[in-house]
Amino acid sequence: MKLAIVTAYPPSKVTLNEYAYHLVKSFRLKEKVTELILLTDVTSGEKDIQFEEDGCKITIKECWKFNSYSNTTKVLKAVNQTKPDAILFNLQFMKFGDKKVVAALGLMLPLLCKRKGIPTIVLLHNILEQVDLGSAGFTTNKLAQKVYNFIGTTLTKLILKSDLVAVTMEKYVTTLVDKYKVDNVKMIPHGTFEIPDSPTQELPEGPxxxxxxxxxxxxxxxxxxxxxxxxxxxxxxxxxxxxxxxxxxxxxxxxxxxxxxxxxxxxxxxxxxxxxxxxxxxxxxxxxxxxxxxxxxxxxxxxxxxxxxxxxxxxxxxxxxxxxxxxxxxxxxxxxxxxxxxxxxxxxxxxxxxxxxxxxxxxxxxxxxxAFPMERITDIYLEEFNKIIDKKK
Structure with a gap:
């Protein structure tokens, strides 16, 4: 499987770049994955793909920028060039920008990729229904919050057009299923990045x-x-x-x-x-x-x-x-x-x-x-992609 991941990636400072690093670190060791295609944001430094263990081929396409209106076009162009067998989107609502139109255009990508016939999974790290817009820094204005919620509902409907939406908590599944009447939402745990063998509880001398x-x-x-x-x-x-x-x-x-x-x-x-x-x-x-x-x-x-x-x-x-x-x-x-x-x-x-x-x-x-190492989490994603592929056949 040629697996594409649309995400921010180190040394990016855009949110969820660290999570993407650990997804890649695990996916690259899977026998089913022959190539990883990283459709990432543009960064000044080189992407961090130096791992200790050998893994599959990694292709990097820097094809989007935070708050760029051309993100959707450029990501689709990169998809056409690389021809992945499946695509995983590592997303939250402000992934592609904090400007409303840019964010909305970026979140249309899963639907557009699905329409190309490419098995598409969205990993959605948060849902607007569970976010306190004031405390989270979006807005404290009640009218603006209503606007955000309307926009959020519209964008969520777009995201739910993908083959599968993965969320990290069971209560997110319940919220989305109850509100949007869908059956393509699944809880896949966040997972743990690094699990050292029996970490020491000894602390260094000093404060x-x-x-x-x-x-x-x-x-x-x-x-x-x-x-x-x-x-x-x-x-x-x-x-x-x-x-x-x-x-x-x-x-x-x-x-x-x-x-x-x-x-x-x-x-x-x-x-x-x-x-x-x-x-x-x-x-x-x-x-x-x-x-x-x-x-x-x-x-x-x-x-x-x-x-x-x-x-x-x-x-x-x-x-x-x-x-x-x-x-x-x-x-x-x-x-x-x-x-x-x-x-x-x-x-x-x-x-x-x-x-x-x-x-x-x-x-x-x-x-x-x-209980939930990243190795186990990436296996779950590959299983879900196989189910989608079999269903399409």
């Missing part, structure tokens, strides 16, 4: 690192975490380092720079900036606890799956999709009230002052992560 990882500024805010750690320092006397790993959300440029200036008086506060793939493992394994300073959620959390794969204890709000993952996949964490700095401080303190509890949480999360 305990309290880390958060992501794109910040909308529903992910660092202020509460910084202030919470300061409270824990005062109450316990512990030597704690605050690690803010990641970049601004595209909707809030300059957010982290402002936070860095605002809290420049806080000791042992470290902003890493963009985290390269090779830096991810030490970032997690050197951390005592991973914090999710979220006020809402917009999909299955890749960071929680990463924290689990490295056996880390986590602190998170008991809301939305994070709460669902606790129930569905068996992750564990110390919870806090989303709007309360004091509650967050108590949650962090519960872990950093109790080493046995930290280890217990980390081991439970590792067990949850090992």
């Amino acid at each position: 305990l690192k309290v880390m958060t990882f992501g794109k910040f500024g909308t529903y992910k805010k660092v202020e509460s975490m910084i202030e919470a750690v300061e409270i824990v320092r005062k109450e316990t006397g512990l030597d704690l380092e605050i690690v803010i790993a990641g970049t601004d959300n595209p909707n809030v440029p300059g957010y982290l720079a402002n936070a860095k200036e605002t809290y420049k008086h806080v000791p042992q506060l470290h902003f890493t900036g963009y985290v390269e793939e090779v830096e991810v493992e030490p970032l997690f394994t050197e951390s005592a606890v991973v914090v999710f300073p979220y006020t809402s959620t917009t999909g299955s959390s890749g960071v929680l799956h990463q924290a689990g794969s490295y056996g880390r204890a986590v602190v998170m709000p008991n809301l939305g999709d994070l709460a669902t993952l606790i129930v569905d996949e068996g992750y564990r964490g110390e919870f806090f009230e989303p709007e309360s700095v004091e509650s967050l401080a108590n949650a962090i303190k519960a872990i950093v002052t109790n080493n046995d509890y930290r280890i217990e949480l980390g081991e439970a999360n590792y067990k949850a992560a090992t």
Whole structure:
């Protein structure tokens, strides 16, 4: 099978590029896949396809740009040139741009590819019905939210015209089936990127690192975490380092720079900036606890799956999709009230002052992560493509 994947891809900074890297890393080792065709966004640096193990041929076609009105035409041209046997779209609603028309044109691609007779699966990481538009940084204006919801419903109908829509949570399946009366939606778990053998719970000497990882500024805010750690320092006397790993959300440029200036008086506060793939493992394994300073959620959390794969204890709000993952996949964490700095401080303190509890949480999360390795997830996608191919025959 010549499998095409339409996605952002490292060194891209467009959302879901990291997920695509791990999809490719797994797909390339499958016997059924003879060639991977990456239909990616244009980047200044070379695409990261250097893997330790040999795999199938990888062809890269840089054929779209974030917020470009010509994306649809250029991606279809690349499809015509490469002639894939099947196409997987790695999507969320603002994948191709944050301009409404650009986003809409890009999301028409699955339908257009299906009409060409190419088996088409869309991996949809979030659905608008489950997103708090205000907290997620789209808009707080009630009228604008109604417009977004109308547009979202229209685009979802387009996406559902593909052969199969894969979502990462069972509640997403229920929502889409109930609202749109379709039967081509399936839950395929997010999956875990890297699963080291029995990750160590030993921490490096020096301060305990309290880390958060992501794109910040909308529903992910660092202020509460910084202030919470300061409270824990005062109450316990512990030597704690605050690690803010990641970049601004595209909707809030300059957010982290402002936070860095605002809290420049806080000791042992470290902003890493963009985290390269090779830096991810030490970032997690050197951390005592991973914090999710979220006020809402917009999909299955890749960071929680990463924290689990490295056996880390986590602190998170008991809301939305994070709460669902606790129930569905068996992750564990110390919870806090989303709007309360004091509650967050108590949650962090519960872990950093109790080493046995930290280890217990980390081991439970590792067990949850090992249930859905990326190798298993990519097998499911190949099985679904084969079903589509057989049906078309």
